[in-house]
Amino acid sequence: MPPKRDNNKPKGALNSYAAFVQVCRDEHKRKHPEDQIVFAEFSKKCAERWRSMKDKEKKRFEDIAAKDKARYQREMAGYIPPAGEGGSSRKRQKKDPNAPKRALSAFFFFCGEFRASIKAEHPDYNVGEIAKELGKRWEKVTDKSKYEGQAAADKVRYEKAMAAYNKGVAAAKKAKEEVPSDDESDAESD
Numbered sequence: 589m590p591p592k593r594d595n596n597k598p599k600g601a602l603n604s605y606a607a608f609v610q611v612c613r614d615e616h617k618r619k620h621p622e623d624q625i626v627f628a629e630f631s632k633k634c635a636e637r638w639r640s641m642k643d644k645e646k647k648r649f650e651d652i653a654a655k656d657k658a659r660y661q662r663e664m665a666g667y668i669p670p671a672g673e674g675g676s677s678r679k680r681q682k683k684d685p686n687a688p689k690r691a692l693s694a695f696f697f698f699c700g701e702f703r704a705s706i707k708a709e710h711p712d713y714n715v716g717e718i719a720k721e722l723g724k725r726w727e728k729v730t731d732k733s734k735y736e737g738q739a740a741a742d743k744v745r746y747e748k749a750m751a752a753y754n755k756g757v758a759a760a761k762k763a764k765e766e767v768p769s770d771d772e773s774d775a776e777s778d
Contacts, residue, residue: 589686594669594670596667596670597667598660598663598664598667600660601656601657601659601660601661602653602656602657603653604646604649604652605649606653607649607652607653607656608634608638608646608649609634611649611652613625613630614623615768616630619624687750688749688750688753689718689746690746691745691746691747692737692738692739692742694735694736694739695726695735695741696739697735697738697739697742698722698726698729698732698735699722699726702722703718703722706718706722706725733741
């Protein structure tokens with residue numbers, strides 16, 4: 589579910605191209621108030637016009653963008669996000685380095701077996717090209733049962749390791765809760 593939008597948050601700053609498109613749109617509306625703008629066509633024409641413009645002509649829009657950036661910075665300086673929304677909702681949780689490694693898929697077992705041979709065959713390939721080649725070869729494999737069996741066994745390993753890990757985490761939490769704080773131990777000694 590997407591995060592709720594904060595209507596009080598300042599509108600983002602325009603870049604020079606966005607300022608140019610906005611001016612083009614306003615000009616078009618003034619010249620043709622009854623016309624409906626077809627966004628795909630309009631944006632193509634704007635892009636072509638922007639590419640053909642000289643730097644001197646673009647300066648006007650760079651100035652507009654600079655003013656809008658200053659406006660945005662002023663407004664953000666006084667902006668206070670609502671409680672509980674300090675940052676982006678897309679932040680990843682930090683992974684516990686003690687947690688077990690996740691189970692590998694059948695494809696990853698296949699890659700482990702053939703990556704070295706592809707590197708030997710094509711020493712000039714970069715990581716992406718090796719991955720593409722592995723993908724092509726994986727599609728051609730007719731009997732994947734060997735790798736699927738390895739993946740199933742690794743999944744069992746992972747589930748057992750996670751169960752043990754979760755027991756350890758729960759025990760550590762419980763032990764932490766049972767240890768009295770300094771305030772409690774002072775009160776007991778009185």
